[in-house]
Amino acid sequence: MINKDKKNTLYLVPIGLSESSFEWFLPHKVKEEIYQINFFIAENAKTARHFLKFISHPTLLPQIEIFELDKHNLDSQKDEIKNILQKNDKTGLISEAGMPCIADPGNHIVKMAHLNHILVKPLVGPSSILLALIASGMNGQQFKFNGYLPQKPDERKQTILKLEIESNHTTQLFIETPYRNDKFLAEMCQILKPNTMLLVAIDLTGENEKIISKPISWYKGNAIEIGKLPCIFGIGV
């Protein structure tokens, strides 16, 4: 086994999915581990600062260093990131919501950690994708997260139809930009077969959490309004 004591560590820091108390999503010892970290790499420095304040990080905020990723220009930040990982014995990686490295550029930082012999330590926290999957009642032996679907109408329709076929053996999960949620739901009602099961998992862990797992025909008869709340969609059996 690797001698962990001698290696710098990149901690993958989970943050909340909603504004609920951190005691709903952050295990006590994970919180204490985060308290030991004073250098963070973040998708958004403001979100990271808000989170650290929210969990009452014991270091004064001005003394915590936060390096903000430029996701359109990660290549130009590579040397700096490598330097951070090599200089600090503990660095935290924080995303915009939930677990880092899912549907965000964090995986590039983790890749650099592996290449530079930095220990990678994922911390337990909330994942809206996993929570949606287990709450769906759909097949959890095989599942796929597809991220965002293509935007071009033709390609998009073909993708949805392809996912519907694949959903017979593999649960298919996907997301949409929140302001397009309701349009997307209407679109799926139009494209998918009436008996295809659709999961709509809204505001998981939040005040307005609502998890619906029903056939398309049900959605056609029931007006569901998601609004701009975060939502995970899924189709499967």
Place this chain on the structure above:
Amino acid sequence: MINKDKKNTLYLVPIGLSESSFEWFLPHKVKEEIYQINFFIAENAKTARHFLKFISHPTLLPQIEIFELDKHNLDSQKDEIKNILQKNDKTGLISEAGMPCIADPGNHIVKMAHLNHILVKPLVGPSSILLALIASGMNGQQFKFNGYLPQKPDERKQTILKLEIESNHTTQLFIETPYRNDKFLAEMCQILKPNTMLLVAIDLTGENEKIISKPISWYKGNAIEIGKLPCIFGIGV
């Protein structure tokens, strides 16, 4: 929004991945929520009892009712499960490790809950699949969990080769029965291309946690012994 107060609830209860303190994987309020539940449906009653004792559930163990699933005979238990969900205002679903409904029969219980207008409440906890994915440094925008691969040699080889091609755009995760871990690793070293990236995530959250994300060529030159520890495998870019 649904009036949650008037509905019975099926809680999806996470348990540990390893013997580490529950303060590493269970948020405080999730633990308190579990304390309110006195009826559980479990893949294995012994595991469930051990967990409830481990987190110091305040109800005396003999007073907690645990219904054990017969995964080869779920159909014959349907009426009984429906009855449990309708009788108890709070029922907990517990799997063998980690989050229920992933690579276990729990999803059938959740499906019955949705059909019978029971509220489904997934609780935040550890998922070895998600922890492995985020620690891999591989693509987290698209990923697929494949469960167990086929056992027949030809079919198995073809599946591994197919997943290797798909891994260019979607990270592929899978598992093997622990006592076959090392044989499986050797098999992948033989079948996959030297520059294909392989993730081996061993004993996540446990004492022997080790996360390796390297090209196949590296594994050929470095003797890794997984033994019977729980392990998640992955290929991707």
